[in-house]
Amino acid sequence: MRGAPTTDADEGAGEGGRAADPGRTADAAEADGFLRSGRLTVVDRVLYALFARHASDRRHDADRKRYRGTALDTGFETYLSRAYGLSWLVALAVAGPTLLVALGTIPDLLAAAAARLGGAAAAVLGALPAGGVAVALAAFAGVLAKRATVRLGGLHLRWLTATRRTDIERTLPAAVRYLELLASGSDGPREMVAKTAASDAYGGTATSLRKALNAARLAGSLDEGLRRVARDTPSRELLAPFLLKFRKHAATGDEALAAYLRTESRMLTHRQDRARKRARRFLELLTELFVAVLVLPALLVIGATALTVVVPELLPPVDTPVGVVPTRAVVLYGAVGFLVAFGLAAAVAVGTLRPPSQRASYDLPGSPRRIAASAGRNPTSAAVVCAPPTALLAVGLAVADYTLVNVVLLSYAAFAVPVGVVAVRRTRIDDAKDRELADFVHAVSGHVASGRPFPDAVAAVARDVDLGVLDDDVAALAFALGSTTATGGEGEPPDVRAAAIGRFVDRVGTPLADGTLGLVTGALNAGSDADAVFETLRIEVGQLYSEQRALRSSMHPYVAVGWAAATLVAGVVAVVNTQVIDAARLAELAAATDLVTEPETVHPELERFRLYVVTQATMLASGWFAGTASRGRYEALLHSGLLVATCYAVFTVGGLL
Numbered sequence: 001m002r003g004a005p006t007t008d009a010d011e012g013a014g015e016g017g018r019a020a021d022p023g024r025t026a027d028a029a030e031a032d033g034f035l036r037s038g039r040l041t042v043v044d045r046v047l048y049a050l051f052a053r054h055a056s057d058r059r060h061d062a063d064r065k066r067y068r069g070t071a072l073d074t075g076f077e078t079y080l081s082r083a084y085g086l087s088w089l090v091a092l093a094v095a096g097p098t099l100l101v102a103l104g105t106i107p108d109l110l111a112a113a114a115a116r117l118g119g120a121a122a123a124v125l126g127a128l129p130a131g132g133v134a135v136a137l138a139a140f141a142g143v144l145a146k147r148a149t150v151r152l153g154g155l156h157l158r159w160l161t162a163t164r165r166t167d168i169e170r171t172l173p174a175a176v177r178y179l180e181l182l183a184s185g186s187d188g189p190r191e192m193v194a195k196t197a198a199s200d201a202y203g204g205t206a207t208s209l210r211k212a213l214n215a216a217r218l219a220g221s222l223d224e225g226l227r228r229v230a231r232d233t234p235s236r237e238l239l240a241p242f243l244l245k246f247r248k249h250a251a252t253g254d255e256a257l258a259a260y261l262r263t264e265s266r267m268l269t270h271r272q273d274r275a276r277k278r279a280r281r282f283l284e285l286l287t288e289l290f291v292a293v294l295v296l297p298a299l300l301v302i303g304a305t306a307l308t309v310v311v312p313e314l315l316p317p318v319d320t321p322v323g324v325v326p327t328r329a330v331v332l333y334g335a336v337g338f339l340v341a342f343g344l345a346a347a348v349a350v351g352t353l354r355p356p357s358q359r360a361s362y363d364l365p366g367s368p369r370r371i372a373a374s375a376g377r378n379p380t381s382a383a384v385v386c387a388p389p390t391a392l393l394a395v396g397l398a399v400a401d402y403t404l405v406n407v408v409l410l411s412y413a414a415f416a417v418p419v420g421v422v423a424v425r426r427t428r429i430d431d432a433k434d435r436e437l438a439d440f441v442h443a444v445s446g447h448v449a450s451g452r453p454f455p456d457a458v459a460a461v462a463r464d465v466d467l468g469v470l471d472d473d474v475a476a477l478a479f480a481l482g483s484t485t486a487t488g489g490e491g492e493p494p495d496v497r498a499a500a501i502g503r504f505v506d507r508v509g510t511p512l513a514d515g516t517l518g519l520v521t522g523a524l525n526a527g528s529d530a531d532a533v534f535e536t537l538r539i540e541v542g543q544l545y546s547e548q549r550a551l552r553s554s555m556h557p558y559v560a561v562g563w564a565a566a567t568l569v570a571g572v573v574a575v576v577n578t579q580v581i582d583a584a585r586l587a588e589l590a591a592a593t594d595l596v597t598e599p600e601t602v603h604p605e606l607e608r609f610r611l612y613v614v615t616q617a618t619m620l621a622s623g624w625f626a627g628t629a630s631r632g633r634y635e636a637l638l639h640s641g642l643l644v645a646t647c648y649a650v651f652t653v654g655g656l657l
Helices: 004-009 026-037 042-056 058-068 076-117 119-127 130-182 189-197 200-219 222-232 239-252 254-310 327-352 368-373 379-399 404-449 454-464 468-482 496-508 511-516 518-525 530-579 583-592 604-630 633-653
Strands: 318-320 323-325
Touching: 042 058, 042 076, 058 076, 058 130, 076 130, 130 189, 130 200, 130 239, 130 254, 130 530, 189 200, 189 222, 189 239, 200 222, 200 239, 200 511, 222 239, 239 254, 254 327, 254 530, 254 604, 327 604, 327 633, 368 379, 379 404, 404 454, 404 468, 404 511, 404 530, 404 604, 404 633, 454 468, 468 496, 496 511, 511 530, 518 530, 530 604, 530 633, 604 633
Parallel strands: none
Antiparallel strands: 318 323
């Protein structure tokens, strides 16, 4: 980890983030070290030399405070130098085209303004050099773009800080429960913090604890390291007070620290439960908004189509620099873009409500052979395997004279459905593993409580208990724990237990196993009571598994909402296509009434295709929302792919295309 040098040198800087010597901030010293060591690229060195001085400006004080709450590896001066360098590139990219456009349009605009105003104003406008006005306008646009880019750099820091704060607040309760378990052993506060920081399962909390250890090594005191991280952390309401109270009770004694951790663990657990309830209420509001907003674009396009059919004068064509564009086309493209963007935003919002412990991620194997072998159970491998056939299918559809829209949609469905099916299959396997894992931990806990050593307890469970999909993994764990030939690190005794449990967690491969079984090794190595360790583990696994099942059950209505919204829009469009947009029906209506004034300007096939495009955009948005609510991004591929393929089949078979 890096970042401790920045924190350390910021000591004494005060609230404004300024060091005692204004010309030598912490980040400047760090970046100088990078320059000497060659860790910065040539571009970074040039940018640092040109723009690092801006870091001492007061307008960047707020950015410096936000930077302290991030976990970026670069110094603040380096980050700000990159932002300023990018701002100049953006300024030139905006000013150049603006100047070209202005040089071509400013003379005519000045002449038109002078002719309209007349008198003295016309003389003033006539005296203005067109080239100078164009240059001034381009310079103004470039300056605005430059300022906006620097401002976006600050907003990016704010976003990083908010994201890290959320991660810390989600992982802190589990980390405190682990610290509580370690407190029952012989480890001191520094060892407890180090073991918690070493676990990736604790996310942002582990990162903050690693920063505290780095700062402690520089300051020579864990107390000082915790204080500095508490000062700089973005989690001002949770992590900062916890760290300050931890150092206070650690100085008081082991019993006081253990009692504090028990109390803090219960408090954070209750707070986490309240946060989950708030998230569910927010999801309900989000669902209502999704349904209401999702239907509006389709209704808007249908209304614009109907108005143009009945009274074409209400929606005249729009003159643009690229030519005359029908108003219905503008409405169509706007609706499609809005639907796709809104569907992605809704899917991301739903995904963020899912706890990190229930977000599955899959690593891509390192060799083509392993990728092909794991394609049936690893969605990431399946995506790589399905990509080439999908590309060939797209080429074939294009050669067969399919429209560009259908080429994209059918290729997407051909890619998304197989990958989604593999993800669903893998999820069901993982669900079975988590269910059996809870039974395994419960059985081992019972044996340990009766006085058996951990290896003997695992061997007894492997021999006597039917654990379904975990039978082979538990048997391998029992064999590894009983082995005496494991190889440790060079110069160190072998740690059979840690290696065996690590391999077992990797074989199971679920977030539940990764976030819970790590408790065993660290706590037992700390000298904690084995019975207490496994009782805590049993409670932890049971609680997390129950929360996982409850979350999935609560998500089922939102999956139904996504499909229902898609079905509703498709049904409305089908009715409009069959009952309104029909050449014979329009001719009869034109003969019987004056409502349809220009029936010959209506092209039913084109209107149907436009409505079809909007419907497919709705299918994508609904599928992304429903799939993300169900299991995550891979199942979002499955739901959206199925909806797109079903919509195409229905419209084709029904003759609506």
